Amino acid sequence: MGNDVGTQYRSGIYFYTPEQEKAALESLERKQKLLNRKIVTEILPAKKFYRAEEYHQQYLEKGGRFGYKQSAGKGCNDPIRCYG
Numbered sequence: 001m002g003n004d005v006g007t008q009y010r011s012g013i014y015f016y017t018p019e020q021e022k023a024a025l026e027s028l029e030r031k032q033k034l035l036n037r038k039i040v041t042e043i044l045p046a047k048k049f050y051r052a053e054e055y056h057q058q059y060l061e062k063g064g065r066f067g068y069k070q071s072a073g074k075g076c077n078d079p080i081r082c083y084g
Helices: 018-032
Strands: 012-015 042-045
Touching: 012 018, 018 042
Parallel strands: 012 042
Antiparallel strands: none
């Protein structure tokens, strides 16, 4: 799990339409049947979105913390690396 603990480190799916909500809930239910532990991804209505600063956009594609670019669009199929 690593050191990323707390409410600021959480996964979430945020929806704008009832159809998106339904798709998210159905996906969670399907995946939950395959796991032995509870999925804790929050599924909530989307609120105001604040885009991160430009240097955060496409972080892995730009090389991340160590300068090693990782992009499926450029043919890289390595597992995603953790920069924690």
